[in-house]
Amino acid sequence: MFLVGPMGAGKTTIGKLLAKQLGRPFVDSDWYIESQTGADIAWIFAKEGEAGFRERETRAIDELTQQPQIILATGGGAVMCAENRAFLKQRGIVVYLNAAVDVQLARTAKDKSRPLLQQPNPRKILQDLYSTRDPLYRQVAHIIMPTGHTYPRHMVNQLLQQLQSFGLSTVIAPEHKS
């Protein structure tokens, strides 16, 4: 199951919680890229530019979407690349976590780890990215979920209900088996 959506939609937060609930492995593609590179996202953008980061991201998405059982949180720009969109759409269930620009802005304001938002007018950047990317998120998504006013735990419950129709079942932890 793969999460897509804009910065601040909650992909990392919801993905981690959902994986715990389902007893499945969780990977965030940004964290994976950082561990493979030995450097953080800001450093990669500074040294290799966005193009360098996107190359690393495509390699990561290709590898991670082939891992069985994975709950994958992608970065907000993953859908910009057609190859990534194909990997996502063809290899699993894709959930688009949708959030209004105001919500994205509030949730990302204090965090300096997103290089694209370290500009004088992050609202305008988020608006422009949303215009370009929203149709692409919709193109790859099997499920679309608004996240604006819902607590993460509640989001996970809603998502689990939606996922049931796709046949995604929970893994019963050994200590709970009879």
Ligand SMILES: Nc1ncnc2c1ncn2[C@@H]1O[C@H](COP(=O)(O)OP(=O)(O)O)[C@@H](O)[C@H]1O
């Ligand atoms: N449903 C939610 N309600 C309130 N805050 C949230 C929600 N989802 C995420 N957050 C908060 O928003 C911030 C960004 O979330 P994150 O999971 O990093 O988003 P993304 O990975 O989509 O960029 C974090 O501080 C997180 O705690």
Ligand SMILES: O=C(O)C1=C[C@@H](OP(=O)(O)O)[C@@H](O)[C@H](O)C1
């Ligand atoms: O939207 C984007 O292009 C990006 C989103 C970030 O991930 P989150 O969506 O998890 O913040 C991260 O991949 C990088 O800073 C670029």
Ligand SMILES: [Mg+2]
């Ligand atoms: Mg994230």
